[in-house]
Amino acid sequence: MIPFSPPRIDNLTIEAVTNVLKSGWITTGPVTKQFEKNIAEYIQVSRVICLNSWTNAAELFLRWYGISEGDEVLVPAYTYAASANIIFHLGATPILVDSEKGKFNIDLEDLEKKITSKTKVIMPVDIGGFPCDYEAIKEVILRKYPLFIPKNDNEKKLNRILLFSDAAHSLGATINERPAAVYSDVSCFSFHAVKNLTTAEGGALGFNLPENFDSEQLYNDLNIYSLHGQTKDALSKTNSGSWKYDIIHAGYKCNMTDLQGAIGQIELDRYESETLVKRKSICNSYHDGFKEEAWYIEPPMITKTKETSYHLFQIRINGATDTQRDVVITLLRDKGISTNVHFMPLPFFTFYKEKGYHIDDYPNAINSYSTEISLPVFYDLTNEQVSYIIQNVKHVINDIINA
Ligand SMILES: Cc1ncc(COP(=O)(O)O)c(C=O)c1O
Known part of the structure; x- marks a missing residue:
């Protein structure tokens, strides 16, 4: 795994x-x-x-x-x-x-x-x-x-x-x-x-x-x-x-x-010289691996004025439903790839609902959440593992959204 x-x-x-x-x-x-x-x-x-x-x-x-x-x-x-x-x-x-x-x-x-x-x-x-x-x-x-x-x-x-x-x-x-x-x-x-x-x-x-x-x-x-x-x-x-x-x-x-x-x-x-360099290189490899895919919505990483700390690599699957996204997560798990979702907007949770927050008031948050999957990013992740993840993410997502 x-x-x-x-x-x-x-x-x-x-x-x-x-x-x-x-x-x-x-x-x-x-x-x-x-x-x-x-x-x-x-x-x-x-x-x-x-x-x-x-x-x-x-x-x-x-x-x-x-x-x-x-x-x-x-x-x-x-x-x-x-x-x-x-x-x-x-x-x-x-x-x-x-x-x-x-x-x-x-x-x-x-x-x-x-x-x-x-x-x-x-x-x-x-x-x-x-x-x-x-x-x-x-x-x-x-x-x-x-x-x-x-x-x-x-x-x-x-x-x-x-x-x-x-x-x-x-x-x-x-x-x-x-x-x-x-x-x-x-x-x-x-x-x-x-x-x-x-x-x-x-x-x-x-x-x-x-x-x-x-x-x-x-x-x-x-x-x-x-x-x-x-x-x-x-x-x-x-x-x-x-x-x-x-x-x-x-x-x-x-x-x-x-x-x-x-x-x-x-x-x-070793944060600047090793950790950030490695995280950036993993995120760039993911981006290069997915950029030709029609479903790929790229995560924000770098603009003219800002640069991320490369903490998460959050892909979004254009056009997918949250049910399809959940199936992708399960299938990736079957292939030995751990993923995560960042984040489930707070009004989805019982405590927040009981406090009177309504998820429908946050349509952009729902949209970003429902198609989001965060991929593994860590210092010891190897190039072979990154290639394996890219290949499987592409296969699984293409199969699900073309089904
Ligand atoms: C956005 C955000 N804020 C706050 C926290 C809380 O951090 P801690 O676990 O150090 O209290 C987290 C933890 O994951 C987080 O993701």
Whole structure:
């Protein structure tokens, strides 16, 4: 069976983790702190904090920022449930936005229509690693400025809607040849096991807020928040020789360990030079293999200004029904090829239906979903496997749509 997206684990990874195990310090410590600094440098933002998942990182930040009951957060219907679930945790309301017609990312017209005086955050999602149009989203935010009513100190300080990027897929994506993270206020990355860069489980927030926000202070605040509101973490308690600490609020527990940081650092060291090069080459081979097929709708990868992180290779089968797409997935599985669907729009799910969202309100999301299949992309995928996948995808799809 060709897996969908196994992590790259080799002797370097094992050695890095072993070194941490032998060091006697396995929770958050010097390795994670250095990893944070290196990611910040890579994505060109003022500060990065690593935590134990995208989910906890995003929720922690939005809680710190003050998102709560009565607030609305605009998020695409076409995303993984984590993006919108955390908004419910905060007591706020996710307002789901349709995808752009024929695309995966959020539709700006629908987005603009849905901004109200309750809108505090826009959370675009870089689906598959392809960055959203952040400059255009900023223009929407400016146009809608007269509606903005700040509630708390952070909102007053920012004095506009917060642009919070769900960059779970898009580490390494660029806009105008710069890291995509420099185009939003905050970017949140996932280092889950299937992501381009993994720490087994993990996530990171990159801060790019205006200068009246002190990113060092924010980093310290979130560290405390991630550790039960405790004013000193385990490492600083040892370093300072003082065991005393205070608890300043009922915080959470979602720090990243040095074992995870070590996996991430090894991945980061070879991310640009090896991981992205390999992923791009796999995606280009797929594209070359399918481009003559009448059914093939190519995924967004590269334009004049943007380049994806090559996280997913999402084909769409022009003219197929979702039942035909599902048969294709089963037949590919029979040929030993694992695939996935990214994503089932949220209003298809019981919880979202019960909350009153209707799938018919998101026609572009349905269209992109019903013909979509994501193919395997991972570092150790061989050229022979890529050729095997291309050949079988072509046979299976042609058989199904010509049947
Ligand atoms: C778009 C998107 N956002 C958020 C997440 C959540 O990431 P994590 O599992 O690190 O919490 C995922 C995970 O797959 C995702 O695909």
